[in-house]
Every structure is written in C-alpha cells, then in structure tokens.
Amino acid sequence: EADIYQTPRYLVIGTGKKITLECSQTMGHDKMYWYQQDPGMELHLIHYSYGVNSTEKGDLSSESTVSRIRTEHFPLTLESARPSHTSQYLCASSGRYEQYFGPGTRLTVT
Amino acid sequence: KNQVEQSPQSLIILEGKNCTLQCNYTVSPFSNLRWYKQDTGRGPVSLTIMTFSENTKSNGRYTATLDADTKQSSLHITASQLSDSASYICVVSDRGSTLGRLYFGRGTQLTVWP
Numbered sequence: 001e002a003d004i005y006q007t008p009r010y011l012v013i014g015t016g017k018k019i020t021l022e023c024s025q026t027m028g029h030d031k032m033y034w035y036q037q038d039p040g041m042e043l044h045l046i047h048y049s050y051g052v053n054s055t056e057k058g059d060l061s062s063e064s065t066v067s068r069i070r071t072e073h074f075p076l077t078l079e080s081a082r083p084s085h086t087s088q089y090l091c092a093s094s095g096r097y098e099q100y101f102g103p104g105t106r107l108t109v110t
Numbered sequence: 111k112n113q114v115e116q117s118p119q120s121l122i123i124l125e126g127k128n129c130t131l132q133c134n135y136t137v138s139p140f141s142n143l144r145w146y147k148q149d150t151g152r153g154p155v156s157l158t159i160m161t162f163s164e165n166t167k168s169n170g171r172y173t174a175t176l177d178a179d180t181k182q183s184s185l186h187i188t189a190s191q192l193s194d195s196a197s198y199i200c201v202v203s204d205r206g207s208t209l210g211r212l213y214f215g216r217g218t219q220l221t222v223w224p
Contacts, residue, residue: 004153042114042214043154043199090153097142099212101153 003027006091006102013081014110021076021105023091032074033099035090036060043090049074081109112137114202116215124223127190131218133183133200141205145174145185148197148217157185157198187220195222 004025013019025032030051035043035058045058049068063085064078074093078085086109091102114135123129135143142161146154158167158174160183166175171188187194197217204211 006153040119040216040219042216044214045212088151092153097159098156099144101146101155103153104151106151 004091004093004100004102006089006105008105009103010106010108012108012110015080015082017081019078019081019107021089021091021107023074023076023102024072025074025093025100025102026072027093027095027100028071029093029095029100030071031094032068033092033094034058034064034066034074034076035092036062037088037090037104039088047076081107083109085109112202112204112211112213114200114213114215116198116200116218118218119216120219120221122221122223123190125190125192129187129190129220131185131187131198131200131220133185133215135181135183135200135202135213137181137202137204137213139205140178140181141203143174143176143183144201144203145172145183146199146201148199150196154199190220190222192222192224195220 007022032049034047037043044060046060046062047066049055055066089105117132144159145157148154157172160176173186176183197219199217200215202213
C-alpha cells in the first residue's frame, strides 16, 4: 500500500465557498500530480509538480491552484467553488518508474 | 493523436470464470504500459507495468500481455473472485522523461457475480 494520503475523503459544500484539498506523501517523491475523474471517464491531469516551488498546469483547464512548499505536501485550492467543480480529485506521486495514487476526494458543490 | 482505447466498456462474469480485457493504444514514442485496478471510490492501484521488451507479466491471478508491434495489450484474470469487481484502467507512458507523459484509458468496469 502506497503512503499517500488525501483529506477530506468526501466534501459537500455550497457554491462560492473556498476549499482546499489536502494531499501528502511520505515516500520522499519529488513528482506529484492532481487528476480529476468523472464517473466512467478517464483521469485528466490538472496540475503537477516536479519539486518544491515547482508547479505546472496539466492538460485539463482548471480553475484550481496548487502550491508545493514542502516535498511531502501538495494541496489544491478552489477559491470559489461552483457546481461544475463536482468531481473526484485524485492526488498521485511518482518515483522512478511507478506512480502511486491517493484514495481520492469526492467533491460535491451544491 | 495519442490515445488509449479499452474494451469492453463493461463486463459481467460469474465467480470462478476467467476473462480478458483489451487495450489498444496509439501513443508514440512508447515507454511503458501499466494496468491499474480501481475500486469504487478509491484511487487506482498498480497491477503490472511492462516496457517495450516485455511480452507478458503476471501478478497473482492477473496476467498482462503486450504486443508493441500492433500496439495492443490484454489483461487476463484467472478464476475471478468477487473482490475483482472494479474498474481496470490501461495507462500508457511516452518516452518524454523518466516517468513520461501518461495517457489513460476510460477503463473496463468488471462485475463479478456469485
């Protein structure tokens, strides 16, 4: 089992609220990723980081932002949540050849 | 366009039976192909990873095959169990970097009935 954690696991929040999804890993990996996944659909990369103070946008346009101040921590923030942000958010980190996923956060914006 | 296509989209089998899931890809240049298992509401967990030179790799009751010439892979599950019910995702990496860019299929939703 990979040592990568996400909190909260489930979140229901009203439109306009600011939220932060937490992701942390204890494997010392430099590379970390955020994916968005809707039911029955493929994972879409929304942000990635190759190390501390390094963040890049992924393939899928997202209104979220990320930060990487510490190696083990890669939080994702939505300044103003909207119903279109309802989805599953998966955090991952990778070593040399393998990518490990966290359990995901299921976000519902009402 | 780099793509990963999986079939079937969904599959129902009886406990104890075998099944085979398919993955076709157009990713180039190719680095490696992975199969992940994703339980409902959980993150994907790696089953196998194969590079260009590997034709087959097993992990318990899971056996993956790769034909890099035809750009096809299959995942064979032997003697299925109820716990095998999950989505199985094929992921192909290109050769851009050590990990490479990952291309995800939409997965095959497998349901095992008692």
